[in-house]
Amino acid sequence: MDFWNDPLKTAADFLLNLFMGWGMSEIAAQILIGFLGVLILLSLLMVLDIFLVWLERKVVSRFQSRIGPNRVGPFGLIQPFADIIKLLIKEDITPTGADKVVYNLAPLLSMMSVLILWAVVPLAPTMLGVDLNVGALYIIAAGAIGTLSIIMAGWSSNNKYALIGAFREVAVLLSFEIPMLTVMLIPTIFAGSMGIAAITKAQDVWFVFLAPLAALIFLIAAIAELGRSPFDMGEAESELVAGYNIEYSGMKFGMFYAGELLHAFTFGGFWAILFFGGYRFFGLEQVSPFLAVAVVLFKALVGYWIIMWIKYTLLRIRIDHMLAFNWKFLTPLAFTLLMVTAFMNALLADASSWLYISSMFLSNVVLAWVALEIARVSSRRAREKAEGVKKVVEAHH
């Protein structure tokens, strides 16, 4: 029965006994078990990734009133496998003048930056890779490696479009990292820890009810970090053909593509974990760890669906608007929200939980309203100024 209550520990103990029975030393056995755990997690993620390709294509086709893949297998489920075979047997082209080592390293780093995120994802109370006490920062650090892979790909391809795409994408990534890190500190304030597992455990009330504005800012920043529409500046196909991955073919392109999809799913998951209780769902996680995993995967899929919904509904924003939106609106708003939350948290340290929750919620709503009012007034002023200039020009003619 132990297996159903704590599968990871039971399996690890069983393997430890087995390996030590074969005459291995304890340390060697533990290292081997660690590697096996990583291998199993990564394999499951890659298999999941294959189906994400199918899922994404099916969902986008629904948004665009199409049917999507439906030829190979039931509901087109075998389609991604056919695509993988195609990618594997395609000619692998390295452009002349490309920096070979950097060029080949970039897709690996891109995929790696997504996969290492799963080391801190708590799938169930007893199932997580590592309980880092700096989990929120770790997510940003993994994103930094993703940024690096993009600039490496763009530069080493020896292609102008790739380089422009990489520059744009990295400009967006670097700027949206700041509001994202700032709002990640808000669940940290509520939970009193930066560890992802501790944040999940602290959510007797989902943090989205305490900080709806923070959840929204996190979602916007996450979409920008993913480089998805309306922030898909890096691969604006009408201007840049494909952006930083233009020269990649075959499975190397597949790595970027699969990495992007898994990244979107992962950030849907982090949105769910930081603001929607992670594996917690009305005590369901106490029943069985497997149910908890199902809950967190379901929530991650909902988050992923919302990201797709936004991607296939909105148009691309111009890059100056995007950066102005981040630096002039999102970043100051995130900083103000962080300060207000920290102040309220100190003020209401001894208050009853109802008062705490309602005043946190209200402070978020008021702050959002004030920010929108300021944005409205300043944009009207800018518009009037621009129209005044236009009138002067017209009178001149």
Next chain:
Amino acid sequence: MEKTIFLVVAFFTLGSGLMVVTTRNLIHAALWLISTLFGVAVIFALLDAGFLAVVQVVVYIGAIAILFIFAVMLTRKDMRDQGPQMNRNWWIGALIAASSFGGLFFLLRGWSGLSRTASAIPSGFDAVNELGNALVSPTAYVLPFEVASVLLVAALVGAVYLAFNRK
């Protein structure tokens, strides 16, 4: 076990550091610098300083190294450095490096701290909490912390002043 990991990481870090100054391609130098910084982050992690390790990656790799690459790409037309890698004072530099290595080796040879093992971290010790408290506590590091913040604000104001487009 830990010693082996440390030795591997230390050689990796030093080797990457050597490559930073010897490679002729400037972008490669920046990438080797990133691997050096990553090695330092691993050493922080080995020392149970998880916060510093992650901050090292976020700040140095995620921001500073990327800015280096940007600066090199935007200011240089040719990524290859053509001139000689040594100037005629190389022997003075080598002499100073060798004598400081020798001096440090001589001084630290008899030091007892090298053979001492660190005391184990007590369970329930939250390093991030302790660091946060130390940074804002008046009995610890609040003054250096504030001075560093003022310095950063001054740098920020200076950058805005330089980049500001006067109409």
